[in-house]
Amino acid sequence: MDFRSVLGITNKRRLALLEKLYYRREGWSSDQLMSELNCSLPILLNDIELINEGHPSFQIVKTKGLYYIVVDKKVSLGNLYADFLNSCPEFQIIEELLYEECESITGLAKKLYLSSSNTQRCLKKIEKALLDAGMELCYRPLRIEGNEGEVRDFYYHFYSERQSAFESTLPKLPTEHYQIMELYVSDFVTENQIHEKYVFQKRQVYNMYVSFWRIKRGHEFPKDQLRTEGINLPQGESYKALAQAVNERLDMELTPAVLRDALWLTFSDSVLFSVPHIKLALTDNSKYQQLFNQHYELVENYNRMLGYRFSRDSKISLAIVLSNDFYMHDPQGKYICFLRKNREAFLKEVSKVYRSGVEKIRILVQRFVHKFQMYQEEDFVLNYMYLLITTEVDSLEWLADQEPMLKILLLSDLSPTEETFLAKQITDNIYGNFRIVNFEKLSGGIPELYRELAKYDCLITTGSSRGLPEDYPVVVIDPFLTSESKRWIQDMISDLGEKKRASRR
Template sequence: MNLHRLLKRENQRQLQLIETLYYSQRPRSSEELAEIIQCTIPIVLNDIRAINKQSDYYKVVRENSLYHFELKDNATLDVLISTMLTNSLSFKILEVLFYEESHSLIDLSKRLFCSLSTVQAAMNNLQEVLSEWKINVRRRPFRLTGNEIAIRHLYFLYFSEKKALREDTPFSSEFFHFGDEVVRSMIANNQLKTSLAQYNRLNLTFFISLVRISNEHHMTSRILRSTAINAPSQRSINNFNYFLRKEMDMFYSEDIMKESFWLLYSDLFLLGEEQTARVLETNPYTAYHYETHFIFAEKLSKMLVHPLTELQKEQLATILINQHLFHANTKEFISVLQDRKRECLNLLDTFHAHCVHQLRNLVIKFTEEYRLFKSPEFIDNYIYQIIATVPSCLTGLKQIDKTVNLLIVSSDSKMQESLMAELLRLSLRGNYAIHQINVKQLHSTSYRKVFEEYDIVISTSTFDVPNCKTPIIAVELCPSVHSINRIQKMIDQIILEDTQFTVRLIEKGLE
C-alpha cells in the first residue's frame, strides 16, 4: 500500500501520465493516454499543460501528434515526486503532524492557508489511509500515534522523497552538525559498513527519532535491548548535548541515545560482519530469521549455474533480513509515492521474464513455508533485493526449460536469410535455436506440416496457413524493434509455460 490516494485526483492522473510516458518504449497519442488513464482527451491535454508549468527539470513534449517525456540530463523522476509532495495539502498536513504545533482545525487551516472544510476533508482522508498501517491521527495537538516503528519509517520515507532541506526545519545548522558527529561516531565505534543510502537512512532516522522523543512518543524498552552495539563517543555526545538541550529541551541520556538509534538497538538493521555476528549470538529472534533467510539464499544458489559463495549467501540473507524484520508489526509494506522497485521489475519483466518468474515462485514458496507476508509489494521488494544483490541471476539461472525452436522462412537469397538470422541472434534472449528454410524447399510439402514442427515461424513474406497451431510472424528483412519485441514476448511465454509444466512434474515426483 502507498499514499497515492492522498494526492488530489488531478495529481494522481498527472503522476500516472508521467510514469506512463517515462517508461514507455515509444511516444503515445492523446487517445492512448486517455485510455490508459481513463479520462477524456481534454483532461489529458489540461494535465500536460499543468505538468509543463511545474518545473524546469521536466516536460511533456508533443511531436507529430505523439507525446513523450523529457528530463534534463541531471534529473530523474524524484524531482516530480518532490514537487508533488511539496505542493500537496495532505502531505503538508502530514508534516505539520510531525512537529505537533497545531491544536485545532482552525489553527491548522490558518497555517496552511485553506478553508476549514478543506482541512477537515484532507484530515479524514489521511486518517483512513494511515489506519492500514495501524497509525492514528490524534488531536490537541494534532499528532500521529500507534505503531511507532511504522510512524518513524513513514516519516523517513516522506522526508527522503520530498528531499526536505535542513534549512526548512526549526533547528540550527549547529544542531545538525554535531548530530552528524554522533552518527559518524556510532558508525566508527561499531565498525559498521554503510553505503551512502544506509548512512542517509541512519542519519535521517536519528533526527526524526529525536523529534518524536521530544514529543513524548517512545518505543517500548523491550525492543531496545541489543548488546551488540557500542555507544557513540562521549566527546560527540557532550558536543551535541548543548544544542539538544537548547533546541529540544532534552538531555542525551542512555535511554534517548538507544531510541535515537533504535534501528541498531532493536537489531533490525544489520550493518557489517562484526555487528551481525554479535547479533546472531545474542538475539535468538533475529538469529532464527537469519537462518531461514540463509536457507533461502542456499535454495537460490542451487538454481544458479555458478552457485553463490558463502559470503554472498550471508550478504543476501542480511539484506533480506533488513527488509523483512522492519515490517514485522505492520504486515503491510510501507511506501509513500515513489516505487522504483515496481517500475524496475516491470522493465525486467520485458527483458528477463523467465528469471523474474522463477524468482517470484521461489519467494512465494518461501513466504508460504515460513508464513511471512504475502502482499504483492512485499514479494516484489524481495525479488528486487535479490536481483540487486545478485545481478548475475538475471542471466545465470539454470535452464530447466526446453529449447524454443524458431524457423526462418525466407523468400530472399541465402545471404540475406543468414543476415536476418544473425540479427535475431544478436537481439533475442533466452534458450532458443534458429532454423532456416527457403520458400523453394516448401513447394514439395505441406506448409502446415512443416510449420507445426517448430514453436515459432518467422517469415519475410506473407503466409496464410489455415488451422496452423504454430504462430507465424511476418517481418522485414531487417526486423524492426516492434517485431523483435513481439518475437521475444512469444519466446518468453513459451519458456514460461514449459517451465511451469516442468516444475509441476518435479514437485509431483513424476520426473
C-alpha cells in the first residue's frame, strides 16, 4: 500500500496529472485529462498553471491540442515525489511524529504553522492510513506505535523517498554527524565481511538515524530478536566519534546494546549481506530457515519455468534476495511505500513488451503465496515479480524461449540489405519466440499467395494488406521501425503466442 490517501484532494489530483503526462509522452487532450482526473476544465487549467509555477523542473506545455510534460534532464520523477513529501502538510506531520516533541494537536499546529482544524483533519487521514498499514497513531505525545521493525522501515522509506539531491541529508542532523555515521557503517561493513553495496550502507545510515530517535523515545527493538554473538561492533576511532555525536545530539550513551538496537537490520537477521552471517542465520534462526526454504522452493519452480538455467549458487543467491526483502514484514500485513511506486511502474512498462512472460511470473507468485498463506497482498505479489525479473536480467528472454515458435513472413519491396536490416531490427526489439522468413518468390496470384501464407503464423509487410483474408494476422509498417509499429508487432506476437499456448493445453 502507499500513503497517497493522506494527501488532500487537490494535491492528489495534481500528482496524478503529472504522473499521467510523465508515463504517456505521446500527449493527452484536455477532454482525456478531465475524464481521467474527474475535474472541470477551469480546475485543470488552474492545476497546470500552479504546477508550472511551483515545479520549474516539470513544465506542462500544450502543442497542437495535446498536453505534454517537459522534464529538466537533471531530475527524475523521484524529485517530484520528494517535492510533495517535503511540502505537503500531511507528510510534515508524519515526520514530526518520529520526534515526539508535540504533546497536543495545538502544539503540533503551532510548530508547523497550520490551523488546528486543518491539523486535526490531516491527523484523521494519517490515523486511518496507519491502521491500514498495521500501525497506530497515539496521543500525548503524538507518535506512532506498532511492530518496531515495521515502524522504523516505514520511516526509512519516508526519508529515502524524500531525498531530492545526490548527497544524502537528514533533518536535525549536522553534515558532520551524517558523515560520522557513514564512517561507522563503513567500518562495520568491513569488519563483518559484508558485501559493499552503496544502497545497503545508505539504508543502514538512514535506519540508524531513525533508530536513535526511536530509542531516545523509549521504543526499543525486541532484545530477544537481536544477536549478541557472531557480528562484531567496531570499537575504534569511528565508534568514539559516533558516541560523542549521539551524546551531543540526543543526550544518550552509546552502549553496545544501543548500537545493536540501532543496527537492527543486521542484528535481527532482517538483511543478510555476508557469507558468515548467512551461515549463522541458516544454522540457528528457525524463522529465517523456514522463510529461506520457502523461497528456495519458489526459485526452484521459477528455474523450471525458465528451462533450468540457474546454477545451485544462483538459486541460493536469489532465495537470499527474496528473504532479505520479506523477512521483516508481517506475512499477513502490507508492503508499504509512500508515493513512489517504481516497482509497479516498472512492471507496467515491462508488460507492454513482455506481456505473456510477466503474466506467467504473476501466476507462479500467486500460487506460491496462496500455498504458504503469506504475503498475499497485491503489492507483495508485485514485489516478488519485480525481484524475480530483475535479479536475473535474461529471465524474460529465457521465458520467451519456452513459448511456442512462431513463423513470421516478411514481405517487402526493399533491397536485400534493407530487408535484412529491418528483420534484425524486429528481432532485436520484439519479445517472443519467433523466426522471420523473407518472402523470396513471386506470388503467382492470390491463390498461390494464400497457400504461402498458410505456412506462417502472421505477416509483416511494407506494402498493403488489401486482398488478404480479413482474419489473417498482419502488420503494415514503414521500411523502418517506429515506436508505433513496434507496439503493433509486439501486440500481434503476444496475442498469437497466447492463442498457440491455449491450443496446446
